[in-house]
Amino acid sequence: xxxxxxxxxxxxxxxxxxxxxxxxxxxxxxxxxxxxxxxxxxxxxxxxxxxxxxxxxxxxxxxxxxxxxxxxxxxxxxxxxxxxxxxxxxxxxxxxxx
Numbered sequence: 001x002x003x004x005x006x007x008x009x010x011x012x013x014x015x016x017x018x019x020x021x022x023x024x025x026x027x028x029x030x031x032x033x034x035x036x037x038x039x040x041x042x043x044x045x046x047x048x049x050x051x052x053x054x055x056x057x058x059x060x061x062x063x064x065x066x067x068x069x070x071x072x073x074x075x076x077x078x079x080x081x082x083x084x085x086x087x088x089x090x091x092x093x094x095x096x097x098x
Contacts, residue, residue: 027080032087
């Protein structure tokens with residue numbers, strides 16, 4: 001296994017987990033799920049805005065909430081030293097997640 005993986009094999013054949021890599025992997029997974037949900041919510045919100053089913057005040061609040069969420073995601077990605085590419089999981093024949 002390479003150094004970038006979460007586990008390594010010891011001389012005795014046992015698997016040793018690297019806690020630092022496990023934390024990074026978990027952060028990457030959680031932020032990927034959050035980014036996927038954020039993207040879905042944003043698409044649904046834009047569809048509602050385009051359909052005209054929201055008042056001007058609701059559109060304003062929605063826009064502010066989406067901007068705040070995006071800002072918080074940027075902060076979290078920076079904290080965990082992750083990029084947009086790190087959150088875009090390759091699903092093989094299905095293509096990229098995001």
